[in-house]
Amino acid sequence: MLARTRTLARTLLHARSCCIQKKSLTGYPPHLVDAHGDVPAGDFCLIENFLSKEEQFLLLTAALRKLDANETVTYRKRRKTAQVTHDPSSENLLSAFHSDEFYRFENGHYDGVIRHYREMHVTAWPLVTDIESQDITLDGILRKLLNFFPVDPVQTHILHLASEGEILPHVDNTSASGTYILGVSLGATRMMRVESVDSGHGSFDVLLPSGSVYVQKDLVRYGYRHAILKNGTFKGIPVAGGPRLSVMMRDMLSTNITDNRSSLRPDR
Template identity: 45%
Template sequence: MQRYHSILRRYSTRSALPADFQWFPRFFNPTEQHALLSAALRKLDVAEPTAARKRRRDFLVSHQQDRLRDTGDLKDVFLPDEFYHFEEGHYDGVIKRFRETRVSSWDDEKDPVFRSALGRLEVLCPNAGRTQTHLLHLASDGEILPHIDNVDASGSWILGVSLGSDRVLRMESLEADSDCSPRHTFDVTLPSGSVYIQRDDVRYNYKHSILRAEPIPAQVTPQAQGQRLSIMVRVRFQLVPILREIMNTF
């Protein structure tokens, strides 16, 4: 608990944000970001169709020398958009141009940088309990429309790690403070390496969305167009304790 509060003091930014929304704009350094992004992309890649995996292998072979040069730019970890099998739309219509997968275990546990980054992230989770991890990779023109995550599948907090291109997270309350006032809305630009936590009131009473990136000039190369990957950690919805509490009232 002491380490958790130390992390909050060191990394969080609270100005003009609701009490139930925490933002850590510089949580992971570039080396940690590279380790997390590479591990997440490998997880997503193995879940794709064979044709997409073959296109990537062919591209990497033909561009091997270029890829060996370390530019220090995290965006260079991504391949151009056309070498990924992005879905055009989610089953509920909320997400556009994306790849996603669930993570039950990682293949990079022996990497000390990855292990350290993951350990710090675990300390940041608001409370102990079973969690579920989800990877979401947005294409350069991908977006997430306003929604509230399924309250029957996960609990009172959601943690998001942003890797890659900066995107704007928009939070909009379901109800206005009064009949005459607009709904409360705030935007947060999420740089690579940042972490945010939405919990309790903001978790249940605010819709969140990831805005589409600004139009890209024609001279910008496809590889630098702004893909974004997020690592989403949610606490599982725990039905048994709730049922026990209800039964104890009778």
């Protein structure tokens, strides 16, 4: 591990669940969902503005630092010569990203599901004390997310999509994680398409603004594919691409569950 990326051990394994928060894991703002069929609302939840602008900037910075530390010296040097100057209270988080050529994006996931991205698992987050305040800390943000996550333990993953990056339709690997998938969206507003595996229940499009958090579980997690579109049209309005980083939290697979879902072969 590079000296510059001294890490704080922040164990993510002991989040406490809370039944009051569990109850709130349903529902979504109708203006952010465009349904073409049923929306299994009990198994999908979206919260707009879950994180404030300042919290978004802090979490994004931590995630970018984590990914950046993994890159070659060439890219790190390249970024050093072009510092981003982002105002944390600004409405627009996009200025917190470098432009695409400053990152070493992978062109395609090994199974072809993700295009133009960087990703990694996170067990320890980098220090961001230089941008933390008394009120807003990375620990505080992670606690807020973990308190919202219905079960523990949790595995965390960060995924940075280039402006033209996209995620093709897939069901998350059913042998890699459990029932819940939580996604925090940071950066460009992208469209997520959620479509029934057997097409019997249609599909729904979800607009994912920066700072929003979604949770898919049970029927949506296993019976629907999800995709993050490069661009698209939402309720008649064009949604362009743009850089986006998501922080994904998933529960560990419970080996006690009798797996009758193997027919839903995961694509990812």
